[in-house]
Amino acid sequence: MALLDIRNLTIEIVTPQGTLKAVDKFNITLSDGEVRGLVGESGSGKSLVAKAIMGITKDNWRVRADRLRLGDIDLLNLTPVQRRRVMGKEIGMIFQDAAAHLDPSEKAGDQLAEAIPCDQFTGHFWQRFNWRKKQAIALLHKVGVKDHRKVMNSYPFELSEGLCQKVMIAMAIAKKPRLLIADEPTTAMEPKTQNQILRLLDKLNKLSHTTILLISHDLETVSLLADNMTVMYCGQMVESGTRDQVFNHTHHPYTDALLRANPDFSQVPHKAHLNTLAGQVPLLHHLPIGCRLGPRCPNAQKNCVITPPMQKVKGHMFSCHFPLNADELKGKKCQKK
Amino acid sequence: MSEKIIDIAATTRVQPLLRVEKLGKTYINPTGFFKRQEVIAVNDISFSLNRSETLAIIGETGSGKSTLARLLAGVITPTTGNMYIDGCKLDGSNTDLRCRSIRMVFQDPETSLNPRTSVGQILDAPLQLNTDMSVSKRTEKITDTLRLVGLLPEYATFYPPMLSSGQKQRIALARALILNPKIIIADDTLSTLDISLRSQMINLMLELQKTIGISYIVVTHNMGLVKHISDKMIVMHQGKCIEQGNTEQLFSKPTAALCGQILSNQYNMKKHC
Amino acid sequence: MPNINIFADEHILSPAEQTWKHYSSQQIAMAALWALGLLLFLLVFAPLIAPHEPDIRQAHLLLQPPSWDEQGTVDYFFGTDDLGRDVLSRLLYGLRLTFGNALLISFIALVIGTTIGITAAISRGLLSSTLHHIMDTALSIPSLLLAIIFISVLGPGLDHSLLAILLASIPQFIRGVYLSVYQELQKEYIVALKLDGANNYRIIRYGVFPNIIETLVNLLTRAISSAIIDISALGFLGLGAQRPLSEWGTMLSGATDLVFIAPWTVVLPGLAILVTIFIVNIVGESLRQSVIAGVD
Numbered sequence: 001m002a003l004l005d006i007r008n009l010t011i012e013i014v015t016p017q018g019t020l021k022a023v024d025k026f027n028i029t030l031s032d033g034e035v036r037g038l039v040g041e042s043g044s045g046k047s048l049v050a051k052a053i054m055g056i057t058k059d060n061w062r063v064r065a066d067r068l069r070l071g072d073i074d075l076l077n078l079t080p081v082q083r084r085r086v087m088g089k090e091i092g093m094i095f096q097d098a099a100a101h102l103d104p105s106e107k108a109g110d111q112l113a114e115a116i117p118c119d120q121f122t123g124h125f126w127q128r129f130n131w132r133k134k135q136a137i138a139l140l141h142k143v144g145v146k147d148h149r150k151v152m153n154s155y156p157f158e159l160s161e162g163l164c165q166k167v168m169i170a171m172a173i174a175k176k177p178r179l180l181i182a183d184e185p186t187t188a189m190e191p192k193t194q195n196q197i198l199r200l201l202d203k204l205n206k207l208s209h210t211t212i213l214l215i216s217h218d219l220e221t222v223s224l225l226a227d228n229m230t231v232m233y234c235g236q237m238v239e240s241g242t243r244d245q246v247f248n249h250t251h252h253p254y255t256d257a258l259l260r261a262n263p264d265f266s267q268v269p270h271k272a273h274l275n276t277l278a279g280q281v282p283l284l285h286h287l288p289i290g291c292r293l294g295p296r297c298p299n300a301q302k303n304c305v306i307t308p309p310m311q312k313v314k315g316h317m318f319s320c321h322f323p324l325n326a327d328e329l330k331g332k333k334c335q336k337k
Numbered sequence: 338m339s340e341k342i343i344d345i346a347a348t349t350r351v352q353p354l355l356r357v358e359k360l361g362k363t364y365i366n367p368t369g370f371f372k373r374q375e376v377i378a379v380n381d382i383s384f385s386l387n388r389s390e391t392l393a394i395i396g397e398t399g400s401g402k403s404t405l406a407r408l409l410a411g412v413i414t415p416t417t418g419n420m421y422i423d424g425c426k427l428d429g430s431n432t433d434l435r436c437r438s439i440r441m442v443f444q445d446p447e448t449s450l451n452p453r454t455s456v457g458q459i460l461d462a463p464l465q466l467n468t469d470m471s472v473s474k475r476t477e478k479i480t481d482t483l484r485l486v487g488l489l490p491e492y493a494t495f496y497p498p499m500l501s502s503g504q505k506q507r508i509a510l511a512r513a514l515i516l517n518p519k520i521i522i523a524d525d526t527l528s529t530l531d532i533s534l535r536s537q538m539i540n541l542m543l544e545l546q547k548t549i550g551i552s553y554i555v556v557t558h559n560m561g562l563v564k565h566i567s568d569k570m571i572v573m574h575q576g577k578c579i580e581q582g583n584t585e586q587l588f589s590k591p592t593a594a595l596c597g598q599i600l601s602n603q604y605n606m607k608k609h610c
Numbered sequence: 611m612p613n614i615n616i617f618a619d620e621h622i623l624s625p626a627e628q629t630w631k632h633y634s635s636q637q638i639a640m641a642a643l644w645a646l647g648l649l650l651f652l653l654v655f656a657p658l659i660a661p662h663e664p665d666i667r668q669a670h671l672l673l674q675p676p677s678w679d680e681q682g683t684v685d686y687f688f689g690t691d692d693l694g695r696d697v698l699s700r701l702l703y704g705l706r707l708t709f710g711n712a713l714l715i716s717f718i719a720l721v722i723g724t725t726i727g728i729t730a731a732i733s734r735g736l737l738s739s740t741l742h743h744i745m746d747t748a749l750s751i752p753s754l755l756l757a758i759i760f761i762s763v764l765g766p767g768l769d770h771s772l773l774a775i776l777l778a779s780i781p782q783f784i785r786g787v788y789l790s791v792y793q794e795l796q797k798e799y800i801v802a803l804k805l806d807g808a809n810n811y812r813i814i815r816y817g818v819f820p821n822i823i824e825t826l827v828n829l830l831t832r833a834i835s836s837a838i839i840d841i842s843a844l845g846f847l848g849l850g851a852q853r854p855l856s857e858w859g860t861m862l863s864g865a866t867d868l869v870f871i872a873p874w875t876v877v878l879p880g881l882a883i884l885v886t887i888f889i890v891n892i893v894g895e896s897l898r899q900s901v902i903a904g905v906d
């Protein structure tokens with residue numbers, strides 16, 4: 001059974017300028033133990049999806065979905081109390097700027113100890129005394145922090161961003177969640193630290209069998225870790241499939257543009273023009289009708305003013321009227337949704 | 338008297354646009370009642386930069402590269418060293434020369450634009466403070482600069498909270514360009530942007546360099562970027578410059594310090610190929 | 611290429627317009643605003659509206675009940691007190707003494723406190739440190755107590771009590787303004803403005819000021835409520851407005867022993883204080899939220 005099943009998720013934001021559809025009919029299915037990458041530029045709505053799954057929405061958001069299930073828990077119809085219980089225990093979340101997401105007035109060790117739930121305690125009552133501290137140290141070792149004394153006694157502003165992110169991961173896995181949502185954990189980090197964090201996530205996935213939803217704007221970073229990838233543009237899902245399908249048999253022009261935008265710099269001549277899509281991501285106030293990539297797409301034709309339907313070929317989903325690598329599709333059975 | 342002779346001699350050769358000599362910054366933190374702790378953030382940096390050239394400053398966090406960028410922009414005053422633009426020494430008396438010649442684009446576009454002023458007001462402020470242009474001329478200049486960075490003139494009435502981060506970054510670049518500077522300092526501006534936006538900004542910066550001849554000083558950690566856009570580079574470690582010179586030469590014959598940085602970045606490419 | 615305005619039909623709202631739009635969409639806030647308008651109108655035109663003089667004593671009309679009671683008359687709408695004075699007129703004149711004075715003090719404290727707070731935030735070193743420590747000391751004493759201390763030196767009376775409350779409210783403003791200006795000065799757009807060549811005045815006026823309006827609204831609301839309570843409290847204790855002035859607190863203190871015989875003389879001034887503070891707080895809080903909503 002799928003761990004996370006989302007069907008037709010729509011998120012609308014009520015602003016003084018009107019109601020804007022930030023995420024439009026988004027579908028995703030996560031099976032147990034997989035690492036899925038969710039890629040999209042800023043403004044594509046990927047963080048909104050993560051927050052909707054977690055349940056941390058702002059007052060002016062309207063979240064609707066045909067199905068939003070985590071295992072056998074229906075996330076749409078939970079009372080706030082039930083939601084809070086699910087939030088920490090079943091789903092864990094880590095964020096982009098780790099130091100800003102930790103309490104600046106408490107030591108990192110205290111915060112970590114606080115995150116450990118009471119009901120994990122097994123043993124005799126006299127062993128309760130230093131149990132939390134020992135668990136916290138064990139968690140720190142699990143995330144790869146060797147010098148636990150320094151980290152336990154420091155405030156967040158004294159720790160480097162890599163260490164802060166590791167502390168946040170430790171806090172997220174303290175309750176042994178089934179799903180870990182990583183919302184751009186390594187953006188704006190140095191490459192060395194980035195590699196450490198990605199290796200850590202990989203280890204967590206393999207050893208503890210935690211499902212990871214890795215959200216990022218960088219296709220390359222996500223591809224190092226993820227088995228399956230989903231690409232979002234302007235609140236809509238444009239392509240989804242295994243890593244091989246998305247990288248080597250790309251169907252949607254946007255995915256192709258993303259792949260070409262990060263070239264291997266040793267091959268491109270010095271100071272040459274880089275390959276990009278013209279134009280910018282449209283503002284939510286002025287979304288184009290039909291296919292949202294229409295105005296920027298190099299292959300756009302008259303039909304693109306109609307929203308393209310989602311097509312599925314052997315688990316590879318895409319929504320484009322004129323997909324790339326179309327000759328591969330001719331012989332295969334198409335399922336139109 | 339001797340300075341005059343040196344100046345005359347200097348004008349017969351091609352002068353570098355920017356010359357930095359032994360620039361340094363030391364912070365004094367009082368630790369006890371009478372004790373003081375000296376923290377050397379930047380120590381003894383010297384380099385020169387010509388027109389239409391790009392200099393990249395790389396280093397780990399805490400190596401002092403942000404401090405160096407701010408020293409060059411004029412946000413922090415240096416404790417030692419001198420800077421010369423076109424032969425003119427920069428000190429307290431000619432801050433307007435500095436304002437007009439060196440401009441800075443900050444790292445985070447979300448916090449570098451005042452959310453309560455419109456884009457037009459943000460771009461108007463440097464013009465009002467540094468030039469005597471009339472209102473109509475200023476509006477024209479703002480429209481031209483917005484076109485140069487690829488935005489419609491209507492954006493002048495928008496407010497920053499309504500814009501996406503790519504557009505905010507373009508406006509930050511427009512704010513830097515509007516005074517026709519000779520040098521633009523980009524303090525890690527591209528790391529927070531998405532890939533396609535990053536490519537667009539790079540294309541824009543390179544085009545401006547070709548057409549107007551602006552020099553850039555870029556602070557970054559991305560090695561690929563350094564290789565692509567820079568002519569010269571400086572590697573910083575704990576406030577000191579450990580490696581300096583032409584980019585191509587350094588990449589083809591890397592020394593120990595540079596190796597570590599390049600390899601740690603190339604890890605990304607090799608793992609899942 | 612002709613200058614085509616694609617967004618011509620879209621009018622971009624300035625922050626002030628957005629604040630007003632958000633504020634006017636809330637019914638409770640608009641009702642409170644109308645009520646505040648009514649209070650201000652009564653404040654200005656009290657002598658013209660009040661049916662009688664506030665201090666005319668009518669010996670044959672002592673303790674007349676209000677008009678909704680069987681024995682009351684419409685001439686004396688809220689009844690009379692133990693000296694035969696019309697309660698409605700006294701309340702209206704008291705509006706000037708309590709509410710009007712509270713507004714006056716709060717605005718003067720705003721101006722003085724903001725100036726000192728901004729100066730403290732820009733300055734560095736010894737001046738800043740000294741101001742900081744003086745303010746911390748002044749703030750550790752509650753405002754009412756501080757006002758009583760001042761009065762014990764100056765002597766009782768309405769003018770002295772107003773001066774005392776003014777001196778006690780200024781430190782709150784200085785502290786609040788200092789903290790928020792200091793935070794604003796750390797932001798990058800202020801650094802950018804400095805690099806543009808702006809002098810301190812421009813930085814404060816165009817960079818910092820539009821962003822601290824929310825703090826100022828908050829401080830002003832609290833100051834007005836606090837001033838109303840302090841003026842009434844001092845009047846009740848006999849240290850503020852002395853009789854026969856019809857300040858609400860003084861009215862309350864004179865009527866405490868009449869609470870069972872003539873409850874309207876106690877309840878009505880108390881209700882007046884309650885309602886005024888309530889209205890001021892609703893308007894202030896809604897305004898503060900509307901100011902923030904524009905930047906969200």
